[in-house]
Amino acid sequence: MQAARFMEVGRIEVGDIPDPDPVHGEVVVRVSHAGVCGTDRHILKGEFPSRPPVVLGHEFSGTVVAVGAGVTTHSVGDLVACDPNIACGACPSCLLGRINLCENLIAIGVQRNGGFAEFSSVPAHRALSLPAGLDLRSAAFSEPLACCVHALDVAAIRPGERAIVIGGGVIGLLCVQLARLAGAEVMLITRSPARQVIGGSVGAHTVAATPEEAREQWPRGADIVLECAGTGETMAQAPRLAERGGRVVIVGVLAKGEGVLIEPFDLLLREVDLRMAFVNPFTQSRALQLLASGAISTAPLVTREVGREDLPGILASQPGPSEVKVLVTG
Amino acid sequence: MQAARFMEVGRIEVGDIPDPDPVHGEVVVRVSHAGVCGTDRHILKGEFPSRPPVVLGHEFSGTVVAVGAGVTTHSVGDLVACDPNIACGACPSCLLGRINLCENLIAIGVQRNGGFAEFSSVPAHRALSLPAGLDLRSAAFSEPLACCVHALDVAAIRPGERAIVIGGGVIGLLCVQLARLAGAEVMLITRSPARQVIGGSVGAHTVAATPEEAREQWPRGADIVLECAGTGETMAQAPRLAERGGRVVIVGVLAKGEGVLIEPFDLLLREVDLRMAFVNPFTQSRALQLLASGAISTAPLVTREVGREDLPGILASQPGPSEVKVLVTG
Amino acid sequence: MQAARFMEVGRIEVGDIPDPDPVHGEVVVRVSHAGVCGTDRHILKGEFPSRPPVVLGHEFSGTVVAVGAGVTTHSVGDLVACDPNIACGACPSCLLGRINLCENLIAIGVQRNGGFAEFSSVPAHRALSLPAGLDLRSAAFSEPLACCVHALDVAAIRPGERAIVIGGGVIGLLCVQLARLAGAEVMLITRSPARQVIGGSVGAHTVAATPEEAREQWPRGADIVLECAGTGETMAQAPRLAERGGRVVIVGVLAKGEGVLIEPFDLLLREVDLRMAFVNPFTQSRALQLLASGAISTAPLVTREVGREDLPGILASQPGPSEVKVLVTG
Amino acid sequence: MQAARFMEVGRIEVGDIPDPDPVHGEVVVRVSHAGVCGTDRHILKGEFPSRPPVVLGHEFSGTVVAVGAGVTTHSVGDLVACDPNIACGACPSCLLGRINLCENLIAIGVQRNGGFAEFSSVPAHRALSLPAGLDLRSAAFSEPLACCVHALDVAAIRPGERAIVIGGGVIGLLCVQLARLAGAEVMLITRSPARQVIGGSVGAHTVAATPEEAREQWPRGADIVLECAGTGETMAQAPRLAERGGRVVIVGVLAKGEGVLIEPFDLLLREVDLRMAFVNPFTQSRALQLLASGAISTAPLVTREVGREDLPGILASQPGPSEVKVLVTG
Numbered sequence A, B, C, D: 001m002q003a004a005r006f007m008e009v010g011r012i013e014v015g016d017i018p019d020p021d022p023v024h025g026e027v028v029v030r031v032s033h034a035g036v037c038g039t040d041r042h043i044l045k046g047e048f049p050s051r052p053p054v055v056l057g058h059e060f061s062g063t064v065v066a067v068g069a070g071v072t073t074h075s076v077g078d079l080v081a082c083d084p085n086i087a088c089g090a091c092p093s094c095l096l097g098r099i100n101l102c103e104n105l106i107a108i109g110v111q112r113n114g115g116f117a118e119f120s121s122v123p124a125h126r127a128l129s130l131p132a133g134l135d136l137r138s139a140a141f142s143e144p145l146a147c148c149v150h151a152l153d154v155a156a157i158r159p160g161e162r163a164i165v166i167g168g169g170v171i172g173l174l175c176v177q178l179a180r181l182a183g184a185e186v187m188l189i190t191r192s193p194a195r196q197v198i199g200g201s202v203g204a205h206t207v208a209a210t211p212e213e214a215r216e217q218w219p220r221g222a223d224i225v226l227e228c229a230g231t232g233e234t235m236a237q238a239p240r241l242a243e244r245g246g247r248v249v250i251v252g253v254l255a256k257g258e259g260v261l262i263e264p265f266d267l268l269l270r271e272v273d274l275r276m277a278f279v280n281p282f283t284q285s286r287a288l289q290l291l292a293s294g295a296i297s298t299a300p301l302v303t304r305e306v307g308r309e310d311l312p313g314i315l316a317s318q319p320g321p322s323e324v325k326v327l328v329t330g
């Protein structure tokens, strides 16, 4: 089959590799749609740990074409979306139910072969069945959406609160929708006018380009600030945009070792908490449900569809100024 | 001033009483809109404790016309909505912040003069300022809405869950809106076709007349069931309409002493919790915010506007088949 | 090896069966201590679903003697305690992290061979390693303790609250200790004077034989009521023993189909919630930690130690008046 | 009466001022015990906002000697402890129940006359009645203890977790006790050997002088880290001492404007949250309950008892190396 593999830092190779066989407890999926994620670019640059040679692609959907021994939950023909994170079940974090913090976490498309290929073999319980009526294209968004659902769980928005989302990438634009869905009045802060327009179209009540503009519109700040940009600058801004009693949820990933200055006196007297939301613990089936009911729209987020052969070029260059999500198909 | 007073069981008297003077810590409000509530009818029948003679009306909005000594937070001309529940601040419940469970709770319009009058004097901190742009008519809904906001806090809906609301009165129709706003797919169960139509128009994704019809549409039931009908029959149905891991929130009031049968084995193995939501603790400012932002619509819920002189007739008879909320104006 | 198997309703057979072989992903444990539980008696009477012929015993500890293919987390010689509940990982409940509500739950010692035998094969991730210093005898309590830890999580006791535990069996006596450990003042209600004495010795601040006696001592009731007796009578008492703003946690199992009458008016006005706690989701490693640190004592709960050959007699008869836990050894 | 008043930065004056008269809604308390707090020293240095001339002392207990008009909850002779924080009830924070974040907060003993005097007049609802059996000396600890109870609520410790408390002052030593009471295994980090000994005597399972020593004993760190030292150094250490999935609670007060560096990448991948706990919202009645039941011991924390005339010297100098709490009596 055709597959795009990460071979070493700086090198993606698109070529033929053997089809995966169905092993015990796994199902083989014919990949339909696979999303390109910033993490793929980080892997290529050697900024994120991986295990080359490996087929990248951790956001994908498809059809089950073969079922391994011992699998009772799936049949050939099932439409599924992949949850790439395989927790060990036995480490201290897993035994406490914090599976996203598993000490032995293996991610499909990062440490083992993923979805930038014709077929991918995944543990049956990581191949989530699509709710009735959901198409495979939208389902490819279920993994990033599941990360955002987790972020919203951590935020614990209550109807009538205000939320600021910083960052107009796919994570920010999904968080905008979820925050609105959670009953908040939502502001999106993103610099690019194109992203601001998309933000408005998917439900932001208002937009701003800078924290100063945000503050002008909402002088008291917001009950919840979701940091989805992943820069040192925006991390430092986030607590200052929070209201008394507010909470900041960090979703964006800053480089390892990079520091950010906080002011404990200010945080304490206003009881502004900093909470972390990492990947998708027990949230992807809810993400699928949200996509199936139409509560979350993904069409405005798809910038273009490409083939696997386009991946080396795409992953080697930076996303365009209005690019949100690139989907690999066929 | 003109006022409608509850004099004794079965008797409401509309007539002239002295205008209230502004006392220490209170403000006098010229009443603009006051909602009629089922509780008013219960008081008239002697089914709910009151202290006659007393001006009824606990859901109202208006304009501050006088300010008592020691009040620094309000000025003449302020638009306000009344939170009728005055907690003592000193009982065990109050000291734990459970102010809705105050052992010395005094409700404006129930145990002291309320809003079915030209003017009403209320403690300054129970006269909540209207957010910019909110009209007095909508603000009259802030008290029942605040009860529903509390119910939704207790329900703790997460985006992507399903909610069933039982009961198509004002409480049910506000809960439908709030559950949708909290990210749920919502079903309203109410028998009257007219109420079903209103339910759909304010946001229910689907409606049903009976639990059997509900079950047909959603065979697994719902993550959250909000009981807003207040009958023994619907209380017994509620847990059976909940999914595994679901929760039932009781909002409806059944008569004192009336029993309902539950099946603990079934509840335990499915971990279906029964949670209670009583009145409006710390939720009315959020209710006002929701009304101001337009997130909650009240226009479809106003059946008609009447004068104070109509109150004796209205309170003595049962609500009509499609009646939701009657507002007293002028 | 010698094993005590449930053959059909009313019949336990102690005899020789083949030793288990280590299969893929599993470890074989030489059983050291195995607790007898009320559920074993229910299975024997046909009151609880099982799959005969099957080796009973779902509360056990032991030493790993063989490791199947693919197991990287365990080695021969490891001391372990078994978590008997194997969730499927793929059903709606599992995907939401509610693994105790798994629709395909398989319990070791109930639906597949358990610990009333010399050896038992279990999935590696269900064989929890003992923390340093913990002995195998105490570790045999980790499963019932894990159920109680879950109950206490559900109860969410805050230091300075009061808790009433109803029922002086092993579940009640562990909950007494946990409630005290959670910072509560604790009362145990149990009828037998012998159990009351044990209750006091493991940390109950006070004891009572009846709800009336309880009420005399604590006229306001308790913030938390843990129902650990499993009778219709105590289920009905529980909400009445709760304070305003309190919560009742149902741990005891009533027969399927048996109803209990609640009074919604009373529960609502006092906001007394009914919460359910079923088995041990993600709590057994914490239970082991509590046993290892000595925070929970099990010695006073061991009534006697017996051999496997004694099981038919023990399971066929009712527990003695002061019996708490019978351990099968050797 | 004799009173110690803060007159201007650097000057405390002990002298005679008129006795307070009982005003509407207030009670006059004959002060029995009043604790000296670090905040008093900060006020004297001008580092904390106050309103001189004002009688300091915000941690005190005493006997009601006069009752103002409109007070129905108290009688002459009642033993009470003062909750110094008077929230306005009307600001956005108050309306949301976050009374500790009140925008108009007035603290007794800081912005209005407090307890370093023979008598003090306080609003009736801020004079909490002592539970039966509690002595006035212990009750003087109820305010700092209430702050710690809030910190522990924020920490949300579950039995079987590990907690590290940084700082061996009165706040740290109360948090040690509460963390233990919440079911945690507790380590105290404090540099002074004398404080380490007191820590062990009030319930710390282990002690350390430095984070390195702590790490040697608990290589994985702790589920909860309570920062109670209030230095930039310890604030920076706190997140590094937290386990995966852990949470840091900031209780210590750093100077306004002082920054602390965090590493978001590390916090995010381990989901270590930073939570804030400011003063005593709705927790002081629980603190009194804990003192009354003997769950918290204060005797080891009282370094010495002094007279009001000693206050100028005490407040002008730094606390001694083993000083924990100084009580003003008589």
Ligand SMILES: NC(=O)c1ccc[n+]([C@@H]2O[C@H](COP(=O)([O-])OP(=O)(O)OC[C@H]3O[C@@H](n4cnc5c(N)ncnc54)[C@H](OP(=O)(O)O)[C@@H]3O)[C@@H](O)[C@H]2O)c1
Binding pocket: A037, A038, A039, A144, A147, A166, A167, A168, A169, A170, A171, A172, A189, A190, A191, A192, A193, A195, A209, A228, A229, A230, A231, A233, A234, A250, A251, A252, A253, A254, A277, A278, A279, A280, A319, A324
């Ligand atoms: N926690 C998790 O589980 C998780 C999961 C997935 C992704 N992530 C992380 O989440 C972050 C967002 O992911 P993504 O895929 O949406 O990335 P992305 O496409 O790179 O989006 C980031 C956006 O941030 C905006 N931004 C950059 N600097 C800004 C500033 N100073 N002010 C305001 N906006 C600014 C940029 O838009 P403008 O140019 O318009 O400002 C950009 O579009 C990344 O750090 C990613 O690694 C985390």
Ligand SMILES: NC(=O)c1ccc[n+]([C@@H]2O[C@H](COP(=O)([O-])OP(=O)(O)OC[C@H]3O[C@@H](n4cnc5c(N)ncnc54)[C@H](OP(=O)(O)O)[C@@H]3O)[C@@H](O)[C@H]2O)c1
Binding pocket: B037, B038, B039, B144, B147, B166, B167, B168, B169, B170, B171, B172, B189, B190, B191, B192, B193, B195, B209, B228, B229, B230, B231, B233, B234, B250, B251, B252, B253, B254, B277, B278, B279, B280, B319, B324
């Ligand atoms: N907890 C609180 O704080 C709080 C606050 C306010 C009100 N309440 C209570 O909440 C309840 C609702 O208040 P409301 O003002 O909305 O009352 P309402 O106008 O009387 O509405 C109740 C609705 O329940 C429906 N109903 C009755 N029997 C039903 C059944 N068997 N199945 C389905 N629906 C049924 C009725 O509609 P159909 O005829 O169309 O079925 C009716 O419209 C009342 O019990 C009230 O006392 C509680």
Ligand SMILES: NC(=O)c1ccc[n+]([C@@H]2O[C@H](COP(=O)([O-])OP(=O)(O)OC[C@H]3O[C@@H](n4cnc5c(N)ncnc54)[C@H](OP(=O)(O)O)[C@@H]3O)[C@@H](O)[C@H]2O)c1
Binding pocket: C037, C038, C039, C144, C147, C166, C167, C168, C169, C170, C171, C172, C189, C190, C191, C192, C193, C195, C209, C228, C229, C230, C231, C233, C234, C250, C251, C252, C253, C254, C277, C278, C279, C280, C319, C324
């Ligand atoms: N939810 C779960 O996950 C879970 C897990 C394990 C067990 N359970 C259930 O928890 C319950 C307790 O288990 P167990 O092993 O401790 O059972 P047990 O040994 O039978 O203990 C029950 C105790 O309840 C007491 N009791 C009975 N009637 C009472 C009454 N009217 N008032 C006060 N106390 C009364 C009895 O003591 P006296 O004779 O002294 O009154 C008896 O010792 C059972 O129903 C069991 O099935 C649930």
Ligand SMILES: NC(=O)c1ccc[n+]([C@@H]2O[C@H](COP(=O)([O-])OP(=O)(O)OC[C@H]3O[C@@H](n4cnc5c(N)ncnc54)[C@H](OP(=O)(O)O)[C@@H]3O)[C@@H](O)[C@H]2O)c1
Binding pocket: D037, D038, D039, D144, D147, D166, D167, D168, D169, D170, D171, D172, D189, D190, D191, D192, D193, D195, D209, D228, D229, D230, D231, D233, D234, D250, D251, D252, D253, D254, D277, D278, D279, D280, D319, D324
């Ligand atoms: N959030 C709130 O509501 C609230 C309420 C009251 C007080 N506070 C704050 O809580 C903090 C503690 O109050 P307190 O009255 O207990 O103060 P304190 O008596 O000054 O105690 C602070 C302790 O921290 C220890 N410490 C200092 N540097 C340390 C280091 N590098 N490593 C370890 N320990 C160190 C010191 O003990 P060693 O010399 O032995 O190390 C000292 O005893 C203060 O900042 C206070 O302002 C906050």
Ligand SMILES: [Zn+2]
Binding pocket: A087, A088, A089, A090, A091, A092, A093, A094, A101, A102, A103, A104, A105
């Ligand atoms: Zn793991």
Ligand SMILES: [Zn+2]
Binding pocket: B087, B088, B089, B090, B091, B092, B093, B094, B095, B101, B102, B103, B104, B105
């Ligand atoms: Zn009260």
Ligand SMILES: [Zn+2]
Binding pocket: C087, C088, C089, C090, C091, C092, C093, C094, C095, C101, C102, C103, C104, C105
């Ligand atoms: Zn399952």
Ligand SMILES: [Zn+2]
Binding pocket: D087, D088, D089, D090, D091, D092, D093, D094, D095, D101, D102, D103, D104, D105
């Ligand atoms: Zn305030």
